[in-house]
Amino acid sequence: xxxxxxxxxxxLKAKGKKALIVYLTCGYPxxxxxxxxxxxxxxxxxxxxxxxxxxxxxxxxxxIIQEASEYALKKKINLYDxxxxxxxxxxxxxxPLCLMGYYNPIFSFGQVRFVSAxxxxxxxxxxIPDLPPEEDKWLADLSRKAGLKTIFFLSPTSSLRRIxxxxxxxxxxxxxxxxxxxxxxxxxxxxxxxxxxxxxxxxTQKPLCVGFGISTRRQVEEVFKIADxxxxxxxxxxxxxxxxxxxxxxxxxxxxxRGLR
Amino acid sequence: MLPDKTGHFNxxxxxxxxEVLMSSLDELEKEYHRTKRDKTxxxxxxxxxxxxxxxxTPLYFARNLTKAxxxxxxxxxxxxxxxxxxxxxxxxxxxxxxxxxxxxxPRVIAETGxxxxxxxxxxxxxxxxxxCDIFMGEEDIRRQELNVFRMKLLGARVIPVSSGSKTLKxxxxxxxxxxxxxxxxxxxxxxxxxxxxxxxxxxxxFQAVIGREARRQIMxxxxxxxxxxxxxxxxxxxxxxxxHPFFKDKKVEFIGVEAAGLGLASGKYAATLTKGxxxxxxxxxxxxxxxxxxxxxxxHSIAAGLDYPGVGPEHSYYQKxxxxxxxxxxxxxxxxxxxxxxxxxGIIPALESAHAIYYLKELSRTIKSKKIAxxxxxxxxxxxxxxxxxxLKL
Numbered sequence: 001x002x003x004x005x006x007x008x009x010x011x012l013k014a015k016g017k018k019a020l021i022v023y024l025t026c027g028y029p030x031x032x033x034x035x036x037x038x039x040x041x042x043x044x045x046x047x048x049x050x051x052x053x054x055x056x057x058x059x060x061x062x063x064i065i066q067e068a069s070e071y072a073l074k075k076k077i078n079l080y081d082x083x084x085x086x087x088x089x090x091x092x093x094x095x096p097l098c099l100m101g102y103y104n105p106i107f108s109f110g111q112v113r114f115v116s117a118x119x120x121x122x123x124x125x126x127x128i129p130d131l132p133p134e135e136d137k138w139l140a141d142l143s144r145k146a147g148l149k150t151i152f153f154l155s156p157t158s159s160l161r162r163i164x165x166x167x168x169x170x171x172x173x174x175x176x177x178x179x180x181x182x183x184x185x186x187x188x189x190x191x192x193x194x195x196x197x198x199x200x201x202x203x204t205q206k207p208l209c210v211g212f213g214i215s216t217r218r219q220v221e222e223v224f225k226i227a228d229x230x231x232x233x234x235x236x237x238x239x240x241x242x243x244x245x246x247x248x249x250x251x252x253x254x255x256x257x258r259g260l261r
Numbered sequence: 262m263l264p265d266k267t268g269h270f271n272x273x274x275x276x277x278x279x280e281v282l283m284s285s286l287d288e289l290e291k292e293y294h295r296t297k298r299d300k301t302x303x304x305x306x307x308x309x310x311x312x313x314x315x316x317x318t319p320l321y322f323a324r325n326l327t328k329a330x331x332x333x334x335x336x337x338x339x340x341x342x343x344x345x346x347x348x349x350x351x352x353x354x355x356x357x358x359x360x361x362x363x364x365x366x367p368r369v370i371a372e373t374g375x376x377x378x379x380x381x382x383x384x385x386x387x388x389x390x391x392x393c394d395i396f397m398g399e400e401d402i403r404r405q406e407l408n409v410f411r412m413k414l415l416g417a418r419v420i421p422v423s424s425g426s427k428t429l430k431x432x433x434x435x436x437x438x439x440x441x442x443x444x445x446x447x448x449x450x451x452x453x454x455x456x457x458x459x460x461x462x463x464x465x466x467f468q469a470v471i472g473r474e475a476r477r478q479i480m481x482x483x484x485x486x487x488x489x490x491x492x493x494x495x496x497x498x499x500x501x502x503x504x505h506p507f508f509k510d511k512k513v514e515f516i517g518v519e520a521a522g523l524g525l526a527s528g529k530y531a532a533t534l535t536k537g538x539x540x541x542x543x544x545x546x547x548x549x550x551x552x553x554x555x556x557x558x559x560x561h562s563i564a565a566g567l568d569y570p571g572v573g574p575e576h577s578y579y580q581k582x583x584x585x586x587x588x589x590x591x592x593x594x595x596x597x598x599x600x601x602x603x604x605x606x607g608i609i610p611a612l613e614s615a616h617a618i619y620y621l622k623e624l625s626r627t628i629k630s631k632k633i634a635x636x637x638x639x640x641x642x643x644x645x646x647x648x649x650x651x652x653l654k655l
Contacts, residue, residue: 056425070424073556103541104556107540157283180441181438
């Protein structure tokens with residue numbers, strides 16, 4: 001069973017290219033626009049899309065994504081909406097789609113139902129920022145069996161023991177959190193980024209993508225030199241926020257993504 | 262013995278946190294287990310608990326209250342309200358302050374609802390020379406302005422939290438975000454038996470001094486253990502501190518009193534064990550007040566310290582195995598409890614503890630023969646005077 005994420009990294013590697021991964025909050029500002037955004041961003045250079053599920057208590061997120069999440073929640077966006085969005089998108093695109101969401105709504109939905117709905121909707125991977133691999137191994141097992149990638153995190157504070165075990169547990173790619181902290185734009189990349197990536201690369205062959213605090217072309221270029229992909233979230237959510245209500249919102253976000261590579 | 266090695270209490274608990282915090286939790290767990298057996302640490306802790314905080318606290322036979330409630334239920338009050346800073350919270354913050362020193366973390370942070378845990382953390386920080394930032398919801402800052410001023414007097418910075426419901430839950434989100442950012446230099450002093458492992462077990466053990474003393478004291482006073490232990494439950498630290506040392510004494514019944522707010526039918530309450538279902542909030546699996554989509558609900562209670570949509574995982578476990586039962590008391594009943602104790606005994610309880618006091622009235626009605634109850638009077642009411650005045654015209 002081939003997975004779109006694996007195929008994407010394989011194809012990029014063959015061309016000597018790196019992955020640009022873009023995070024979107026589903027339903028921000030509405031589901032129709034999220035759908036347009038995915039299609040537009042794909043045309044403009046996004047390789048993989050993370051579809052964020054809004055949550056009432058997003059404790060790994062900074063102010064920009066918190067605000068987007070709160071906005072989408074006022075519209076009562078839930079997992080059903082996200083799955084039907086993915087179904088609609090799958091009629092139009094084969095871009096790899098990962099669901100990114102906090103654990104409680106998924107647990108509340110029920111693991112078995114969640115995995116089967118995610119699979120049949122056409123998702124390729126699952127990212128849960130508050131679920132380390134040692135918790136709910138059942139969900140990870142179910143996901144793997146369904147052919148969904150389980151994307152786990154590493155961070156600057158991960159011990160060597162954790163780097164080894166998490167690299168083993170992760171599939172699709174490994175999400176390296178560039179800094180200690182929450183999501184949000186930063187002026188520069190952390191000084192220890194290069195060294196940390198080098199260390200992790202000694203333990204794993206799996207694609208390693210860097211997220212948190214990446215918002216400019218220069219930062220994306222720097223990350224592309226050392227890792228397999230760069231993840232952009234808050235910066236694009238800011239562009240969306242600044243263009244809410246405008247007809248060319250998707251085009252503006254597309255221009256921004258185009259400008260990153 | 263629970264929790265197991267991974268911090269689970271029979272399905273509840275665990276570590277549901279971003280990766281960046283996992284190493285710190287491991288470090289904390291190791292340090293905590295080391296200090297548990299460390300003679301110097303325990304001597305030091307006991308020194309401060311005795312000479313600085315004022316332990317042991319009295320177990321006071323509330324003769325007037327006993328009489329006022331009919332005389333069948335003999336009521337003892339565990340006087341945590343007499344501790345330095347006015348509540349049981351200091352037992353835990355002194356211990357975690359000492360842990361922070363050992364881990365060489367120069368800064369501590371905390372979340373606070375009623376402000377009692379914030380004051381207790383600021384106090385420990387002042388005592389041990391630690392830098393201190395307290396996260397507090399804007400709504401709670403308004404309700405508990407006296408405690409805000411106390412924290413500032415003690416040299417702490419109070420950081421207002423304006424997201425979500427602007428109460429304890431949101432303060433805790435913000436504290437976790439700060440901790441994730443400054444994890445290398447900062448120790449997060451969680452104030453309840455909630456949060457990721459090892460906090461629930463660690464805070465329980467630091468608060469268990471309440472129950473250990475109560476056991477000695479009730480044996481001395483009555484020659485036997487109490488029939489009931491009664492305590493209010495928000496996150497659940499004062500209740501767990503009292504209950505835990507009696508876990509194996511099957512004849513001692515544990516009663517946790519949750520906040521029913523405006524009533525269980527109103528939708529505005531903080532009765533997590535009564536109305537919640539399993540979920541994950543702030544790093545551990547427990548019962549959680551949430552909507553059908555798994556979004557966390559906004560809790561309500563007149564007592565800021567109970568105004569929390571989660572509860573410590575060990576309480577969920579106690580409920581599951583039926584070791585404890587959990588009942589509810591509304592805002593207005595709590596005010597009645599507050600007046601009852603104030604007028605009968607000359608003790609003004611915190612609004613949190615007043616919930617437990619009111620429940621004694623209901624308990625008295627149901628018993629047929631003479632029984633003994635120990636109630637954890639977890640805090641004094643001084644901090645609540647402002648809000649009580651909004652409700653009571655005297």
